[in-house]
Amino acid sequence: MIGLALNSQTPPKRHYPCMNPNTQLPFQPDIQGLRAISILLVVLCHANLFLFGGGFIGVDLFFVISGYLITGLLLREHQGSGRIQYARFIGRRLKRLLPSLLAVILATTVAASFVLSGFELREQMGSLIYAITWTSNLFFAFSDADYFAELASKDLFLHTWSLGVEEQFYLLWPLLISLIGSLGITGHKPSVVRFLGFLFFTSLALCVYQSTQNSLYAFYLMPMRIWQFSLGALVYVIFQDRPLTTHSTLMRLAALLLIGLSSILFSPEIGYPGLWALAPSLGAALLLATSGSNTPSAFLSHPLLRWIGDRSYAWYLWHWPFLMLGPSLMGGSPTLLMNLLLAAGALAASALSYRWIELPFWRGPLSQAAPGRTILVSMLAMVVAASAGLLQINARTPPSTDPVQRVIAQARTDLPEIYSAGCDSWYYNAEVKACIGGNPSADQTLVFIGDSIGAQWYSALADIYGDGQWRIEVYTKSACPIVDEDYFYPRIGAVYAVCKEWRDNLLAQLKTRRVDTTIIGSSGTYDFSAEQWIQGSARILKTLSKISNQVLIIAGAPELSKDVPGCISRTYRNDPKSLATPTNICTKSIADTQAPVVAGYLAKSTGLFPNAYLLNLNDLICPNGLCLSLSEQGIIVYRDSKHLTDSFVRSRVPEIRARIQQLLASAGTDTAPPSD
Incomplete structure (x- = not known):
């Protein structure tokens, strides 16, 4: 199969009016300038330059460019010879892309x-x-790894998702062009346009639909992105012989404005890609439609932009590992200046790899290897690189080497038992499901409602109310605020409608009952205004205060700036004695978090109801105003940057019990939890 050529019924060497049969595309300096803009937007976005928060659209520009160029190469080859040599095409892609990819991956692994x-x-x-293997987009899509989320965004190869989409496009597109050839329509421009238009609208519809159902699929998967490649293909077929020349300067300015505004105004919160991705994609298409004119853009053809454009692939490969690993090497938390310096360092590395790795395989003597040999050697190189990478990782992470590091690693999965019991359905459905703890047949009932930040206190409440006199009902949904406000959930790229539906269903069920105590809790990091926090919480309390003798709101725990287990692990590795002084390790002042502010909002909400109370436990996490990563007893406090470890929560049961008893006793209630 390696030497297979995709034949069609089209006779060879026939000239079609649709396009020039020369198999080589003419050099268009504008396109290199557009590549430069694309990579600059991506790098500046990842460097956290606030002005370009939507710079991730640079990847969309790359997709449109690829559709334009690859379609041109394949159609010209088909018209020149009557067939597409699939193995030769794939071999060229491998020689162009694989060597640099493997070099960056191996260098990143070692570093x-x-x-x-x-x-x-x-x-x-x-x-x-x-x-x-160019399948990381599938890995991230099906492992629920959100490109914009905290832990997922630390993956050193997260940026390779777009390379996976591109390579899968390369595997599919020659087959589709060959199909066009077998239908005998490659020389009939309207038929080709209709075929590509069908792909464009079908894929775009899928993308928009999935953006509302599962944004990870819409973001990562090739079928939901192929409309952008099809758009580039349409531009080639329609405009390659007759580029837009009338008012070309004005159209280029409009296209650049469309791209620029998208990069400035867009953010993950808009539900990207969806229809939003049309804006930058159409901007790229308009620039490509004018790129073949006799008056190339002076801006896009500038030598500096062309130089960056030539190295755009290499810079894309290098920039993310530099930004991820650089701050640890340079010491300290990443700043804008540090990120820009690291991005410049990545550009220097890309210039070297372009000269000594990319060019020799792409255009040098090594580019002459036969397609079959190229594919076989490439597959072998992938196997060797994967094996070497795994060996290096295993060599640096041997089991049972250091008991302290093992304990630190275990903090990541130090969760309350409600998760292993399947109590949280997350964003998948709005089913209200109670997990029952304590004594199911007890006369007194505690209802506990929370997102993952609220639910982290479950083990303490199970202990405090676990004397056999209480039935404990747990209702939890991660990332779902117990605040009656719509919440845009970046992970799914849409308003969290399932959360609202679940919350409304739960309150409707509880309205028909009478319970002794209700305790609720949420993160304090939701992007609500003061009015939303106060009034949204009050609407929840209005319902719960009517069916409960007393309602307690647990204030949201402070969020730290760093992933705590990772920070402790690195600190300990560099200085094993550092754990002796936990107040100096990975700490943060509570005043630098949203927690005190949001606690103030919740206090105002509870003040509106005579049987509602604020339970603020944050001084247990942040004694003397300093949020610790290690408690005085040496227990790791956080399992990431925002969730407490179950071990820490259990260690604070006596204090939490006393707080609840004191709070309810001062209110004169007779349903306080039992004494220890």
Whole structure:
């Protein structure tokens, strides 16, 4: 199969009016300038330059460019010879892309093994094999890894998802062009346009639909992205012989404005890609439609932009590992200046790899290898690279080497038992499901409602109310605020409608009952205004205060700036004695968090109801205003940057019990939890 050529019924060497049969596309300097803009937007976005928060659209521009160029190459080849040599096409792609990819992956693996701690290495390099085989987009889509989420965004090869989409496009597109050829329509422009238009609208419809149902699929998967490649293909077919020349300067300015505004105004919160992705994609298409004119854009053809455009692939490969690993090497938390310096360092690395790795395989003597040999050697190189990478990771993360590091790693999965019991259906459905604890037949009932930040206190409440006199009902949904406000959930790229439906269903069920105590809790990091926090919480309390003798709101725990287990692990590795002084390790002042502010809002909400109370436990997490990563007893406090470990929560049961008893006693209630 390696030497297979995709034949059609089209006779060879026939000239079609649709396009020039020369198999080589003419050099268009504008396109290199557009590549430069694309990579600059991506890099500046990842460097956290606030002005370009939507710079991730640069990837969309790359997709449109690829559709334009690859379609041109394939159609010209088909018209020149009557067939497409599939193996030769794939071989060219491999020689162009694989050497640099493997070089960056291996260099990143070696560097990471010295920068990261053992368990961080495993966490942040989970996509290694998938990145090597151009399937990381599938890995991230089906492992619920959100491109914009905290832990997922630390994967050292997260950026290779777009390379996976591109490579899958390369595998499919020659087959589709060959299909066009077998139908005998490659020389009939309207038929080709209709075929590509069908792909465009079908894929776009799928993308928009999935953006509302599962944004990870819409973001990562090739079928939901192929409309952008089809758009580039349409531009080639329609405009390659007759580019837009009338008012071309004005149209280029409009296209650049469309791209620029998208990069400035867009953010993950808009539900990307969806229809939003049309804006930058159409901007790229308009630039491509004018790129073949006799008056190339002076801006896009500028030598500096062309130089960056030539190295755009290499810079894309290098920039993410530099930004991820650089701060640890340079010491301190990443700043804008540090990120820009690291991005510049990645550009220097890309210039070297372009000169000594990319060019020799792409255009040098090594480019002359036969297609079959290229494919076989490439497959072998992937296997060797994957094996070498895994060996390096395993060598740096041997089991049972250091008991302290093992304990630190275990903090990541130090969860309350409600998760292993399947109590949380997350964003998948709105079913109200109670997990029952305590004594199911007890006369007194505690209802506990919360998102994952609220639910982290479950083990303490189960202990406090676990004397056999209480039935404990747990209702939890991660990332669902117990606040009567719509919430845009970046992970799914849409308003969290399932959360609202679940919350409304739960309150409707509880309205028909009478319970003794209700305790609710949410994260304090939701992007609500003061009015939304106060009034949204009050609407929840209005219902619960009518069916409960008393309602307690647990204030949201402070969020730290760093992933705590990772920070502790690196600190300990660099200085094993550092754990003796936990107040100096990975701490943050509570005043620098939203927690005190949101606690104030919740206090105003509870003040509106005589039987509602605020239970603020944050001084247990942040004694003297300093949020600790290690407690005085040496217990790891957080399992990431925002969720408490179950071990820490259990260690604070006596204090929490006393707080609840004191709070309810001062209110004169007779349903306080039992004494220890």
